[in-house]
Amino acid sequence: MVRIAIAYDRLRVEEKMLAASARALGHEAATVDAKSIEAGTAATAASMGLGDAVLVRCVSHHRGACVAALAEFAGVPAINALDAFARCGNKMFMTLLLQKAGVPTPRTHFALSAEGAAACLEREGYPLVIKPLVGSWGRGVMSVGDRDTLDAIVESRSVTDSPHDRLYYLQERVERPPRDIRVITVGGEAVAAMYRESSGFRTNVAAGAAPRACELTPEIAELAARASDAVGGGVLGVDMMEDRRRGIVVHEVNSTVEFRGMASTGQADVPAAIVGFAARAARA
Amino acid sequence: MKCPECDAGLDVPPDAMAGELVTCPDCGSDYEVSKSGSDVELKRAEKVGEDWGQ
The missing domain is CATH 3.30.470.20 (ATP-grasp fold, B domain)
Known part of the structure; x- marks a missing residue:
């Protein structure tokens, strides 16, 4: 029996499925509201309620990365590890790693200013797809078919305070x-x-x-x-x-993968596979 | 329970878990279920953040 913590900031059906699966497999499962974690440099796994392994399930990328960092600090395996959050949470970093490893990936460009994005589009041609570097669920993913559309996107981004909105991830439209x-x-x-x-x-x-x-x-x-x-x-x-x-x-x-759609397609038992992975990590 | 925003009746299922969201049917406000023992409270839900979702 392994104590598996499921850290969330918004409890979704996936977190419920994971908790139910862990219990069905004979483990102890506890849902932990990541927003309630308050920890210092003397924090321990016990003081944070992180059990023997923690499934980091926050919808907020940055909050999830913080939970993974705290878990690893306390010697508790985090699933996923902080490195995975750092590599996948930023689409530019993730794309560079895929390309470097020889994984076929769409042609992608990175511009660190609006002027650079415009120059890229003029050079590469329209359309390209603009994606936010961090986050999404499809939000902010836009097809840019002409200069007017790009100008509108740049204008809308210019009024935000987000540093990510000054950086442009542009991908070919496959x-x-x-x-x-x-x-x-x-x-x-x-x-x-x-x-x-x-x-x-x-x-x-x-x-x-x-x-x-x-x-x-x-x-x-x-x-x-x-x-x-x-x-x-x-x-x-x-x-x-x-x-x-x-x-x-x-x-x-x-x-931070959502898998609710899998259940309706008659696929493998994804929650059981994730819980089994966490249990093995706890025992390693 | 009553919606803190518009005072409409809010139906919180008895098996609701801490962290689940309930939405007011009248005004659409989202609340997060918070539990302390048998006590149930509603906290205003966080707005969707820039870094939410993948």
């Missing part, structure tokens, strides 16, 4: 079917996949995309494993597109 593929990897191994169908170019379930069953083919599984290795492993959501010219490309790796 020609693909009206869907992408979400693969869950646990400990470097692909355990489940689903299509996310959408009539728009955003395929986030949070933005209305519909989950559909997807066969976890050897090609998809092997690509997901390589993407997982590129960012250091853990429990990850690897997003792929079926590029009509190049075949499957990986466009994102997510360190």
